[in-house]
Amino acid sequence: MSSPSSCASCGLGIPALIEIAHIPDRRTAPNRTLPLCSLCHRAYDLGLTSQAEIEAVEAIWKVQGAPPHTLGELLIRWGERSPDWKLLHKGAQKKAGLKIRRRNAAKRAVATRRANASREA
Ligand SMILES: [Zn+2]
Numbered sequence: 001m002s003s004p005s006s007c008a009s010c011g012l013g014i015p016a017l018i019e020i021a022h023i024p025d026r027r028t029a030p031n032r033t034l035p036l037c038s039l040c041h042r043a044y045d046l047g048l049t050s051q052a053e054i055e056a057v058e059a060i061w062k063v064q065g066a067p068p069h070t071l072g073e074l075l076i077r078w079g080e081r082s083p084d085w086k087l088l089h090k091g092a093q094k095k096a097g098l099k100i101r102r103r104n105a106a107k108r109a110v111a112t113r114r115a116n117a118s119r120e121a
Pocket of ligand 1: 007008009010011012036037038039040041
């Protein structure tokens with residue numbers, strides 16, 4: 001394995017822009033990771049790079065220690081695709097729903113307390 005100071009997908013070698021991306025495969029390897037630059041990471045999280053493509057990147061990177069693409073090739077590919085925002089916000093939507101349910105429960109509790117207090121007065 002090459003040093004994680006460069007992107008496994010495009011080869012960008014600016015350490016400050018290299019992130020450890022989780023490449024989920026919950027059945028076989030829940031903690032599978034790959035060093036990707038911020039751009040390649042975001043593209044993967046948005047579905048601009050598919051799971052199959054990132055697994056191909058991983059396989060090539062592990063064997064050759066070299067990236068299979070240039071950033072220029074990837075920019076053209078991503079530009080031709082549509083992002084799937086739902087992939088990015090999957091966890092956020094769940095959290096927002098929970099927040100709304102908690103807020104509504106708190107409002108009901110306040111209303112109940114007020115109703116009980118006015119009955120007692
Ligand atoms: Zn990259």
